[in-house]
Amino acid sequence: MTASSQSPAASAQQETLAPELQPALIRKLTALADDEIILAHRDGEWTGHAPILEEDIALANIAQDELGHASLYLDLRRELDGSDPDRLAFFRDADGFTNVRLVELPKGDWAFTMLRQYLFDAYEALWLDAARASTYAPLAEVAAKAVREEKFHLQHTALWVERLALGTDESHRRTQNALNELWPFAAQLFQPVQDEETLVEAGILPDLAGVRARWEALVVPHLTGKCGLTLPDAPANAAAGRATHTEHLAPLLSEMQSVARAVPNAEVW
Amino acid sequence: MGAEGGRQKAEGQRQEQPSAIRHPPSADEVWAALAHVPDPEIPVVSVTDMGMVRDVTVDGGRVSVTFTPTFSGCPALHVIRDSIGEAVRALGVEDVEVRSTLTPPWTTDWIQPDARERLRRYGIAPPAPAGDSPLITLDPEPTRCPRCGSLNVRMTASFGPTLCKRLYVCESCREPFEGFKSV
Numbered sequence: 001m002t003a004s005s006q007s008p009a010a011s012a013q014q015e016t017l018a019p020e021l022q023p024a025l026i027r028k029l030t031a032l033a034d035d036e037i038i039l040a041h042r043d044g045e046w047t048g049h050a051p052i053l054e055e056d057i058a059l060a061n062i063a064q065d066e067l068g069h070a071s072l073y074l075d076l077r078r079e080l081d082g083s084d085p086d087r088l089a090f091f092r093d094a095d096g097f098t099n100v101r102l103v104e105l106p107k108g109d110w111a112f113t114m115l116r117q118y119l120f121d122a123y124e125a126l127w128l129d130a131a132r133a134s135t136y137a138p139l140a141e142v143a144a145k146a147v148r149e150e151k152f153h154l155q156h157t158a159l160w161v162e163r164l165a166l167g168t169d170e171s172h173r174r175t176q177n178a179l180n181e182l183w184p185f186a187a188q189l190f191q192p193v194q195d196e197e198t199l200v201e202a203g204i205l206p207d208l209a210g211v212r213a214r215w216e217a218l219v220v221p222h223l224t225g226k227c228g229l230t231l232p233d234a235p236a237n238a239a240a241g242r243a244t245h246t247e248h249l250a251p252l253l254s255e256m257q258s259v260a261r262a263v264p265n266a267e268v269w
Numbered sequence: 270m271g272a273e274g275g276r277q278k279a280e281g282q283r284q285e286q287p288s289a290i291r292h293p294p295s296a297d298e299v300w301a302a303l304a305h306v307p308d309p310e311i312p313v314v315s316v317t318d319m320g321m322v323r324d325v326t327v328d329g330g331r332v333s334v335t336f337t338p339t340f341s342g343c344p345a346l347h348v349i350r351d352s353i354g355e356a357v358r359a360l361g362v363e364d365v366e367v368r369s370t371l372t373p374p375w376t377t378d379w380i381q382p383d384a385r386e387r388l389r390r391y392g393i394a395p396p397a398p399a400g401d402s403p404l405i406t407l408d409p410e411p412t413r414c415p416r417c418g419s420l421n422v423r424m425t426a427s428f429g430p431t432l433c434k435r436l437y438v439c440e441s442c443r444e445p446f447e448g449f450k451s452v
Contacts, residue, residue: 028432054436055425057426060428061429061432065342142371146341148289149432152427156427
């Protein structure tokens with residue numbers, strides 16, 4: 001038997017969170033979950049439409065993982081405020097969502113989808129890797145779990161970005177166009193939520209500046225060196241915070257939430 | 270805690286067996302019962318084969334089982350949770366609690382040796398040792414064809430029909446097959 005005597009109490013060293021830190025952590029967990037939910041929906045839009053069957057399956061798998069991560073984050077939030085993850089996902093309007101604009105942009109072509117997913121996967125893998133050291137044990141546990149899944153995404157999308165950038169003139173052109181459009185949006189991933197610095201000081205969250213430095217050290221050589229792409233000069237599109245959305249979010253939500261809202265009391269199984 | 274954290278509730282009080290009062294089962298008997306609960310997506314292995322059951326506690330008439338999810342987005346989790354509860358209730362226990370935990374995170378290294386062999390016979394290449402490097406190696410682990418044992422295989426898809434598997438084809442015997450990711 002593999003029964004280690006690890007009982008749930010093994011996470012007993014978990015710091016209970018100081019009450020004054022709760023609102024900021026709830027904001028952060030919701031932001032993390034919202035990014036995953038919205039990106040998963042965009043990935044799901046390829047189901048039945050991807051260039052090859054294997055990619056149909058891969059994107060569905062990736063979307064499923066991202067939703068798994070969202071539910072982990074929202075479970076952490078539930079422990080803090082008792083909120084219901086399903087209500088948060090399916091009964092908030094666009095003005096209640098706090099995802100970055102990067103993930104709500106329409107799925108575009110295959111190069112756009114793969115490059116966006118790559119930029120996000122690299123950020124998520126590095127953020128989770130750093131969050132494993134959180135002093136808040138429940139978050140450290142979630143990060144340790146999710147990072148093992150995320151590495152498969154990054155392997156997959158890094159390879160696709162290479163393939164497309166080094167493929168034909170056409171695939172290179174489309175990948176460069178995707179980078180020109182997406183690069184300014186990526187900056188918003190590293191914008192802290194309100195009062196995030198108090199959580200960083202308490203060792204609960206990784207410092208986004210450090211994550212960003214590692215992210216740039218990973219993706220810039222890959223994109224420019226290995227893939228022969230050129231980073232655009234465009235200024236970062238991060239001036240507005242997570243409360244500001246493009247016109248693309250509301251239609252996405254109306255589709256994503258339609259079933260839950262039509263049958264609000266449906267059983268899961 | 271865990272993927273289904275807040276759903277940790279004691280299971281309902283359903284009388285499975287109206288027989289006379291039985292002694293509460295021992296922890297070993299509960300483990301033995303759980304060894305017959307199949308993984309809903311790979312019925313040739315059980316939840317204990319997979320290393321998903323982390324703890325069994327018998328306290329008087331109350332049985333508490335702690336399991337850990339394989340992948341956080343695995344849609345079989347609900348089914349597994351219910352099946353574990355059913356299996357314990359079938360032992361005549363009324364007060365059953367099924368909890369999930371994320372610590373330590375599940376690894377394919379916990380899959381039992383005899384279960385690896387059953388996976389192989391079933392046509393799924395068992396996982397290679399996962400080790401503990403969590404981040405970003407770009408080389409997938411070597412995989413053997415479950416049919417002929419050749420290492421001359423080609424991955425045809427990094428993702429497969431379930432979150433835990435990938436698709437391959439064997440260049441030696443031409444068999445297409447699924448392989449476990451090493452997590």
